[in-house]
Amino acid sequence: MKYLEKIQGLLPLGYLYLIILGLLKESILFYQLGINILKYSSITDILISPIADMASSPILIIVIITVVILFFLFQIILFKNSHKNWSKKLLGSYKIDTETDKQELKKKMVPVFAIMVAFELLALFIGLGIGEGMNINRRIDTQNxxxxxxxxxSSCEPTEIYMIDINSSYYFYVTKGDKHIKIAPVGTINTLEVINKK
Structure with missing residues (x-):
């Protein structure tokens, strides 16, 4: 029960870390496009950015779940093979003779796992920001x-656009045949029609 309470106490810190990662990713992406996204973001956009990123990129969820599963599989394999040389090298001077030793080792591995997941998420979010920014930049330059x-x-002229992103206050898009990114307040757009799914 104490273990569960400890995890519940760490959840807000985890969410705060995800918010920072979401901001970092968006900042890197839009920096490559010449836009300071923080000037165009509300507090709501910042708070939901990690959830929006995960919902729009299923690869994030798959990678996180895969890392968690791999960690638990690694633990099981390590404990089952604790008598073998490679396992002894990984464990160092720590010996697993009883079930209590296993429980102690599991508790000691949790911070290592948390650091590993935090680093993995950092690399993933930064990589997504750099990759998406470079991809959008290249496609705008080549008009692809x-x-x-x-x-x-409000001028009532229908215009085909490539939508880069939308937040609660602004649309970020490129019009057909143009290489300049336009930023339009939500109130200036009367209708938005999907004409071609991504």
Missing amino acids: LKYNYKIVS
Whole structure:
């Protein structure tokens, strides 16, 4: 029960870490496009950014689940083979003779696992930010964009656009035949129509 309470106490810190990672990813992505995204983000955008990233990139969820499963499999294999040389090298001077020793070792491995997951998430979010930013930049330069939306603004002219991102206050997009990124407040767009799924 104490173990569960400890995990519940760490959840807010984990979410705060995810928010920082979401901000880092968005900042890196938009920096490559010449935009300071923090100037265009509300507190709500910042708070939901990690959830939005995970919902839009199933690879994040798959990688996180895979790392957790691999950690537990590694633990099981390590404990079952504690008598072998490779296991003894990994464990160092720590000996597993009883069930209590196993429980103690499991508790000691939790911080190592937390650091490993934190580092993995950091690398993943930074990699996604760099990769997406470079990809969008290259596609804008070569005009190799799939114009996936049609907007009607207050001027009532339908325009095909490539939507880079949307937050609670702004649309970030490139119009067909243009290489400049436009930032439009949500209130200036009358309708947004999906014309080509990503």
